[in-house]
Amino acid sequence: MTTTNAALREWVAQTAKLTQPEHIHWCTGSDTERDELVELMLQRGDLIELNQATFPNCYLHRSHPSDVARVEHLTFICTKNKADAGPNNNWMDPAEAHAKIDALFAGCMKGRTLYVVPYCMGPITSPYARCGVEITDSPYVVLNMRIMTRMGTQALHRIEKEGTFVKGLHSVGDLNPDRRFIMHFPEELSIKSIGSGYGGNALLGKKCHALRIASYQARTEGWLAEHMLIVGVENPRGEVHYIAGAFPSACGKTNLGMLIPPDTMPGWKVWTIGEDIAWLHVGSDGRLRAINPEAGFFGVVPGTSPKTNRNAYEMIHHDTIYTNVAVTADNEPWWEGRTSGTPVTDWKGNPYDKANGPAAHPNSRFTVSAKQNPAYNHLMEHPEGVPISAILFGGRRREVAPLVYEARDWKHGVMVGAGMASETTAAAVGAVGVVRRDSMAMKPFCGYNFADYFAHWLSFEGKVKQLPKVFHVNWFRQDKDGKFLWPGFGDNLRVISWVIDRCEGRAKAHETPIGLLPHKEDLDLKGLNLPDSSLHQLLDLDLAAWHAEIDQIGQYLEEYGDRLPAALRAEYQRVKKALG
Ligand code: GTP
Ligand code: SPV
Ligand code: MN
Numbered sequence: 001m002t003t004t005n006a007a008l009r010e011w012v013a014q015t016a017k018l019t020q021p022e023h024i025h026w027c028t029g030s031d032t033e034r035d036e037l038v039e040l041m042l043q044r045g046d047l048i049e050l051n052q053a054t055f056p057n058c059y060l061h062r063s064h065p066s067d068v069a070r071v072e073h074l075t076f077i078c079t080k081n082k083a084d085a086g087p088n089n090n091w092m093d094p095a096e097a098h099a100k101i102d103a104l105f106a107g108c109m110k111g112r113t114l115y116v117v118p119y120c121m122g123p124i125t126s127p128y129a130r131c132g133v134e135i136t137d138s139p140y141v142v143l144n145m146r147i148m149t150r151m152g153t154q155a156l157h158r159i160e161k162e163g164t165f166v167k168g169l170h171s172v173g174d175l176n177p178d179r180r181f182i183m184h185f186p187e188e189l190s191i192k193s194i195g196s197g198y199g200g201n202a203l204l205g206k207k208c209h210a211l212r213i214a215s216y217q218a219r220t221e222g223w224l225a226e227h228m229l230i231v232g233v234e235n236p237r238g239e240v241h242y243i244a245g246a247f248p249s250a251c252g253k254t255n256l257g258m259l260i261p262p263d264t265m266p267g268w269k270v271w272t273i274g275e276d277i278a279w280l281h282v283g284s285d286g287r288l289r290a291i292n293p294e295a296g297f298f299g300v301v302p303g304t305s306p307k308t309n310r311n312a313y314e315m316i317h318h319d320t321i322y323t324n325v326a327v328t329a330d331n332e333p334w335w336e337g338r339t340s341g342t343p344v345t346d347w348k349g350n351p352y353d354k355a356n357g358p359a360a361h362p363n364s365r366f367t368v369s370a371k372q373n374p375a376y377n378h379l380m381e382h383p384e385g386v387p388i389s390a391i392l393f394g395g396r397r398r399e400v401a402p403l404v405y406e407a408r409d410w411k412h413g414v415m416v417g418a419g420m421a422s423e424t425t426a427a428a429v430g431a432v433g434v435v436r437r438d439s440m441a442m443k444p445f446c447g448y449n450f451a452d453y454f455a456h457w458l459s460f461e462g463k464v465k466q467l468p469k470v471f472h473v474n475w476f477r478q479d480k481d482g483k484f485l486w487p488g489f490g491d492n493l494r495v496i497s498w499v500i501d502r503c504e505g506r507a508k509a510h511e512t513p514i515g516l517l518p519h520k521e522d523l524d525l526k527g528l529n530l531p532d533s534s535l536h537q538l539l540d541l542d543l544a545a546w547h548a549e550i551d552q553i554g555q556y557l558e559e560y561g562d563r564l565p566a567a568l569r570a571e572y573q574r575v576k577k578a579l580g
Contacts, residue, residue: 002026025115071196072444074195114137116133326343347364362426405472405515405517412470
């Protein structure tokens, strides 16, 4: 097979010359192709068949133990000018980056098959969707891209019609972390990744294309590519709202996107549009509309149970690729938080021993088609996307950030997003639980200078007829013994309910220096039985902590120097003054 697109033909030929594969396979996305890849991987031991009676068509993949998460220190934005990448990114000169990584690509596919993977991010007929082609030597990547994107012949046809696509070259290389790099060339619309077979490092349609490259394109074209879930909610009055939420990695996007209303809130309906990435455009109706560029979920497994997220729990019982979970004696997948079964083999394939740490890797993942979600909604395929009523920024903060507060207007909302912070998680290699600034949950994913990104966010005032209201949420406040103060998961709907009532202009809130907060009477807490002391901590403003917080935000924003938009600096000063 080949293509009528000359640029694609040439790129494949050049890449083959450089990497010297034994075979070249153009992916169609067919079921037969999938079955053949699964068979090949089973034979090689790259996939392990799980219990087919209880987990039909489910397989386990164990990645190399040194290759279990994104690697932010090895991820580079290679723009001609260093300042365009900004202090928020690692930068390398494009010529130097190409030379360095091409040396690693030379001959790296000897004896392997080079797969050409055409894919479309977004509904195939959407004017907002964008295509790419990933070249990879990993059948695991092909199987995952087939679930995560609209992959194969349809995408190739769109590329042939449009003539443009993002080029992504990937090889697992020798999996040595010393020879691992994830390089982005936003000015060339291309990506080169070597040395990792894991998630965001290797499935190039996801973070590399749909966030880093897309955010760069979005700025020049007047839209936004964001690390956001998109959820549809209907309240008992029949009002429908779509809410987008930017929380850092492993901070609750998938769970909020698939939320199940608590029994004490009858009449509520919730459906998922997206759970990791949103592309936001000003629609022809003048509203901010969101599409989910992905077709599947690459979600965190630990913590998934019938209690926390029954939708996800059910969804991953068939046709699922598991990566780095443990296995029970019955050959079922197992993870911390699964309420049945016991692990006998850990994520590395060794006999399970508590002394060696968790049975499933904390960043173990499931890959499933979005259509398997019981809360799937066909509007996920809507070419224009859904109108967004509210944007939530959220972090994992054991202290300081209250359960919820509302920004007074768009400018303040941008300042809240820019200043947000969260504890680091196992989704990236490095220390876990360290508080860091993570503006709009995009610290690892923005393909250009955050100062310009903040200016781009501010520019939507005036461009959008009805700007979404902006809120900050925190499901992760803890008491002094490390216990979560808020039940989270389905009960987060109580906060969403207040958010919707604020959008409808009926819920009460009181003004504070950091924004508008609810009193406990303003929230629907029926059936929760939370102690008053917990509610007090969740909804109180710790002024001393906020004085320290606002100074840290100020120091952080100053890292962007003169490039920081004056309007954002002024907004910061306003909040600082209000805090006194
Ligand atoms: P990425 O896929 O890495 O971008 O993560 P995500 O933002 O989609 O996070 P996800 O929903 O997968 O949640 C990550 C972890 O946080 C899981 O272990 C969840 O069980 C847990 N979690 C999610 N929501 C809540 C919540 O409301 N409260 C508490 N305590 N934990 C939560
Ligand atoms: C994240 O880390 O935010 C993820 C997983 O969603 S990965 O695909 O590895 O980026
Ligand atoms: Mn993510």
